[in-house]
Amino acid sequence: MSANEGWIGRRVQRREDLPLIQGKGRFAADLTMPDMVHMAVLRSPHAHARLLGVDTSKARELPGVFDVLTSADLDGIGEFPVLWQLPGQKASGIPVLARDKVRYVGEPVAAVVAVSRYVAEDALELIEADYDPLPTVVDVESALKAGAPVINEAWGDNVAIRHIVPGIDATGKAGDIDGAFAAADAVVKARFKINRFSGVPLETRGLVASHDPLTHGLTLWSSSQVAHKQRTQLASVLGVPESSIRVMTPNLGGGFGVKWDCYPEDALVCLFSQRLQRPVKWIEDRREHLMGTVHAREQVQELEAAVARDGTILGIRGKIWADLGAHIHSVGIGPAWVTGVSLTGQYRIKNYYCEVIGVATNKVPSSTFRGFGGPEATFATERLIEKAARAVGLDPAEVRRKNFIQPDEFPWFSAGGGVFDSGNYPAALEKALEEVDYDHLREEQAGLRAKGVYRGIGIGCYIHTSGFGPSFILGLVGYNTSGYEGSSIKVDPQGGITIYTGMIPLGQGTETTLAQVAADQFGVDFNDVRVVWGDTSQTPYTGFGSAGSRSNVAAAAILKAAEVVRDKSIRIGAHLLEAAPEDVVYENGGVQVKGSPEKRLTLGDVAKAAYLAHNLPKGELPTLEGTYVYDPAMFTIAFGCHVAVVDVDLETGEVKIVRYVVVDDSGTIINPLLVEGQIQGGVAMGLGGALLEEFVYDENGQLLTTSFMDYLLPSIHEVPHMELHQQVTVSPHTPGGFKGMGEAGMFSPGAALANAVSDALLPFGVEVDRMPITSNLVWSLLPKS
Amino acid sequence: MKPPSFAYEAPEALDDALALLDRHGDDAKVLAGGQSLVPLLNFRLARPARLIDINGVPGLASISERDGTISIGAMTRQRTIETSPLVASRAPLLAAATRWIGHPPIRTRGTIGGSLAHNDPSGEYPAVLLALDAQVRIRSQRGERVLGIDAFLGEWLSTALGPDELVIAVEIPIGSKHATYGFAEVAKRHGDFALAGVAARFTLDGSHIGDARIVAFGGVARATRLTAAEDAIRGRVPNETLFGEANRAATAAIDPISDLHATGEYRRHLTGVLVVRALRQAFGEA
Numbered sequence A: 001m002s003a004n005e006g007w008i009g010r011r012v013q014r015r016e017d018l019p020l021i022q023g024k025g026r027f028a029a030d031l032t033m034p035d036m037v038h039m040a041v042l043r044s045p046h047a048h049a050r051l052l053g054v055d056t057s058k059a060r061e062l063p064g065v066f067d068v069l070t071s072a073d074l075d076g077i078g079e080f081p082v083l084w085q086l087p088g089q090k091a092s093g094i095p096v097l098a099r100d101k102v103r104y105v106g107e108p109v110a111a112v113v114a115v116s117r118y119v120a121e122d123a124l125e126l127i128e129a130d131y132d133p134l135p136t137v138v139d140v141e142s143a144l145k146a147g148a149p150v151i152n153e154a155w156g157d158n159v160a161i162r163h164i165v166p167g168i169d170a171t172g173k174a175g176d177i178d179g180a181f182a183a184a185d186a187v188v189k190a191r192f193k194i195n196r197f198s199g200v201p202l203e204t205r206g207l208v209a210s211h212d213p214l215t216h217g218l219t220l221w222s223s224s225q226v227a228h229k230q231r232t233q234l235a236s237v238l239g240v241p242e243s244s245i246r247v248m249t250p251n252l253g254g255g256f257g258v259k260w261d262c263y264p265e266d267a268l269v270c271l272f273s274q275r276l277q278r279p280v281k282w283i284e285d286r287r288e289h290l291m292g293t294v295h296a297r298e299q300v301q302e303l304e305a306a307v308a309r310d311g312t313i314l315g316i317r318g319k320i321w322a323d324l325g326a327h328i329h330s331v332g333i334g335p336a337w338v339t340g341v342s343l344t345g346q347y348r349i350k351n352y353y354c355e356v357i358g359v360a361t362n363k364v365p366s367s368t369f370r371g372f373g374g375p376e377a378t379f380a381t382e383r384l385i386e387k388a389a390r391a392v393g394l395d396p397a398e399v400r401r402k403n404f405i406q407p408d409e410f411p412w413f414s415a416g417g418g419v420f421d422s423g424n425y426p427a428a429l430e431k432a433l434e435e436v437d438y439d440h441l442r443e444e445q446a447g448l449r450a451k452g453v454y455r456g457i458g459i460g461c462y463i464h465t466s467g468f469g470p471s472f473i474l475g476l477v478g479y480n481t482s483g484y485e486g487s488s489i490k491v492d493p494q495g496g497i498t499i500y501t502g503m504i505p506l507g508q509g510t511e512t513t514l515a516q517v518a519a520d521q522f523g524v525d526f527n528d529v530r531v532v533w534g535d536t537s538q539t540p541y542t543g544f545g546s547a548g549s550r551s552n553v554a555a556a557a558i559l560k561a562a563e564v565v566r567d568k569s570i571r572i573g574a575h576l577l578e579a580a581p582e583d584v585v586y587e588n589g590g591v592q593v594k595g596s597p598e599k600r601l602t603l604g605d606v607a608k609a610a611y612l613a614h615n616l617p618k619g620e621l622p623t624l625e626g627t628y629v630y631d632p633a634m635f636t637i638a639f640g641c642h643v644a645v646v647d648v649d650l651e652t653g654e655v656k657i658v659r660y661v662v663v664d665d666s667g668t669i670i671n672p673l674l675v676e677g678q679i680q681g682g683v684a685m686g687l688g689g690a691l692l693e694e695f696v697y698d699e700n701g702q703l704l705t706t707s708f709m710d711y712l713l714p715s716i717h718e719v720p721h722m723e724l725h726q727q728v729t730v731s732p733h734t735p736g737g738f739k740g741m742g743e744a745g746m747f748s749p750g751a752a753l754a755n756a757v758s759d760a761l762l763p764f765g766v767e768v769d770r771m772p773i774t775s776n777l778v779w780s781l782l783p784k785s
Numbered sequence B: 001m002k003p004p005s006f007a008y009e010a011p012e013a014l015d016d017a018l019a020l021l022d023r024h025g026d027d028a029k030v031l032a033g034g035q036s037l038v039p040l041l042n043f044r045l046a047r048p049a050r051l052i053d054i055n056g057v058p059g060l061a062s063i064s065e066r067d068g069t070i071s072i073g074a075m076t077r078q079r080t081i082e083t084s085p086l087v088a089s090r091a092p093l094l095a096a097a098t099r100w101i102g103h104p105p106i107r108t109r110g111t112i113g114g115s116l117a118h119n120d121p122s123g124e125y126p127a128v129l130l131a132l133d134a135q136v137r138i139r140s141q142r143g144e145r146v147l148g149i150d151a152f153l154g155e156w157l158s159t160a161l162g163p164d165e166l167v168i169a170v171e172i173p174i175g176s177k178h179a180t181y182g183f184a185e186v187a188k189r190h191g192d193f194a195l196a197g198v199a200a201r202f203t204l205d206g207s208h209i210g211d212a213r214i215v216a217f218g219g220v221a222r223a224t225r226l227t228a229a230e231d232a233i234r235g236r237v238p239n240e241t242l243f244g245e246a247n248r249a250a251t252a253a254i255d256p257i258s259d260l261h262a263t264g265e266y267r268r269h270l271t272g273v274l275v276v277r278a279l280r281q282a283f284g285e286a
């Protein structure tokens, strides 16, 4: 192996960092253009009202205002479609501007373009929108009541879908859920509430649209996670050919899924730019982000588990109500569906039944966010396991051991219909318990209690379905998108390597990891590989778009594209070396005749010949490049285990995290440094949702958390030191054995903390079944003496 | 989140600032550290026609001791107060409480005058200054007046300040050598406004508690003295039973609001717990 090999697995520093920390990054907000004008959006102050009319005449007269749009100006403009149309889900779409009715506080009603954002906001105050307020529904319980106000009249009620997930085995045969409950020694029941929270990236959304009269084309600089999908959707909404739109993404300051979606503003800046023939900029402010960008997670779950005396979980059944907000957003009830098929977790639970009910409320639409339904399932499953253990008098760790799918049982067909590729769940748990010194903690616990220290130990095991997903499966579930990633590799005439990826780096270090993968394939220095991203006119179409856990798919595409290029180098090299291609190998950054290292050409030599094309093998085309589109063969299932150790202050209800141990297994690791960063960030985000974050509405549907004073993200003070441990179980399905890892950290914090706090307060019978676990909540659960 | 347009003045002498306030007071706002005012402007919750920036006015940012009083200029930054040796030795309660205000960048801009004039009911300074029985020195073109802190503080962000008046300084009596204090609060995150907090100052009379000033803040209309708790402990020997009495007296006396961050019931309970914690800080685990 040469010094240039083995980039995969190295702790390479992120190549993105230097310019970013020097302030040389270029974000949407940094972009400026001649004649550029600025957009501001009028948002509904009502949660539910008829929109009787919008008078923009005064706003138009304000000096500095160029243009105003309301829904009346949008004839011929479509709605943003729902991409994931699970069979049975009612029809819906997202209007660019509200027409006839507003359905949540923050819904765009009109938009203004002016010489500056200041003037544009002044103009918003001059728009007179006439509302006739309607009664509101702000939670699933009231939305389902008979006679509840109906948000989308065409539906007849507020139910978007009732979807049943029957437990099945590998042959599709249903389990015996009633039998499981009849045979149970104990049944544990719970009602869980998962809070409404979401991705709140440091950088809000940002757009600059520029209509080019020369090409009749539109260029959109966008903070989108998924430029190609945005282009496809914009073309359909605007009714223009997709080829006339170019989407470019500058640096992104985080995305977390919420920048995967398309939004009304995306279309508005384009429309204004077409109308005005000027560049139009819109930078979302924080208030708009909190009330205009998708929320996520909110669910009510009523579940029960059938437990045998020895701790075996015989079955799980129940219902999940997903609070979808006012519109079915792009992924429909997708996240809740993922929850609904995932509640058996990493356990051999064969009898299963779950009903998923999507419910509309007068709130911001709910959609994609790091974890995508998985953390909601993890919370429920891991709380049920804990309750099951208490019910039959066993240690929670023991009950997990008893029920784990074993390493030799893969591929495993889960009762929810998933195929698990590989795993070693017991090893992850044992490693976490050993690192935290579980037995010692348990011994210590009683003594501490006697001293008034209420210490709790909470386990949260998780599986994370990544590499979403084989396109044919997306088709089967009505998901109108695809799962592949494309990658092109071009070797220039000097032998320099450039990768073109449809992935968009959101801050995970994608450029670094993809360059590492390619460097190994060509036996060159990592620094000699350039990565081009973020421009639909240059990069290959990507079906799904970028998510934190997609680098496995993109990496596989690079492996395959590199193979194409290497094969071509071998053919051309063999020709030049006057050898048979079978006798030539690619090694150490060049081609050579097997067994004769002196008969060798560097990649540069081959590239030069490939471009000159003076002497190529018969039938070989000039230049040296290759493209591969990798559609995942199967999902990859990453997994791991978190253990939280907490102290609970009985007087105030405050929870202090004493230790936090993570064991993660995401298959082959490309860069351990970046994996640690992703896990730390994921855990921090998970802890935020578990302890602090929540979008709160009052009974009239007013959003109360519209600034960082009220929507509380964890800060450096709240995020504990994490003890991170890595395990590797490769995926048999991906070339390279990669699994996705960017979301994994997010899955278990809620479960681990709820279990830990419940464990600490076991003497009082306290069960923490909802998030966020605030001090007020904990105190309210304690008996008042 | 952009403010409506406003005129901006940056006087370089106190008299000029007062003259501007005299002329424009009704539709002007003083700009000090901007940590409360600027967000209000950006949310268009405050819409003054004119800002009078007093950051360039000399003589408003000193800390000095005279005649048994610590005088702190209105423009003194919270961070300066936090790190002042004089404050640490003469008004340690103020130093201790300052660390609970926001975060270092905020304290580096935020001023004591701004905190007082803004009078957030969950802010530390109004409560601490009430516990310390401070005086507020106020000036306008009409002249100067000194108000006791209790008379200065109004309910829900209001104060006794007239539109033409400027807070010049806060004066804190150093008082007895035999004094002790306690400060405790619960916030959702480090640096957030308090869900509930207690600032207390006591004097010692031999082994007995002498004077007691116990102030609750957070979720109440303004920093509020818990007089029933004070009465319950004044002249008594500090011990846990007594602290328990103070807890009960405190919780019986206040009725905090419920909002998205906490219920009134929880805040009331916390106030009692924090009274006990402040007492323990002052007198040890008795």
Ligand SMILES: Cc1cc2nc3c(=O)[nH]c(=O)nc-3n(C[C@H](O)[C@H](O)[C@H](O)COP(=O)(O)OP(=O)(O)OC[C@H]3O[C@@H](n4cnc5c(N)ncnc54)[C@H](O)[C@@H]3O)c2cc1C
Binding pocket: B029, B030, B031, B032, B033, B034, B035, B036, B037, B038, B074, B075, B100, B101, B102, B103, B106, B109, B110, B111, B112, B113, B114, B115, B117, B118, B120, B122, B123, B124, B125, B161, B165, B166, B167, B168, B191, B192, B193, B194
């Ligand atoms: C993220 C964050 C966290 C914070 N956390 C806390 C906290 O935990 N506890 C806390 O107490 N505060 C907190 N604050 C508020 C902070 O302490 C403010 O600095 C303070 O409330 C106001 O001081 P200022 O100098 O910034 O005043 P400004 O914002 O400039 O002014 C506030 C008000 O006072 C008036 N004013 C200012 N100076 C004078 C004067 N000399 N005479 C007359 N009127 C005057 C202004 O006109 C305005 O109405 C926080 C602020 C932020 C941004």
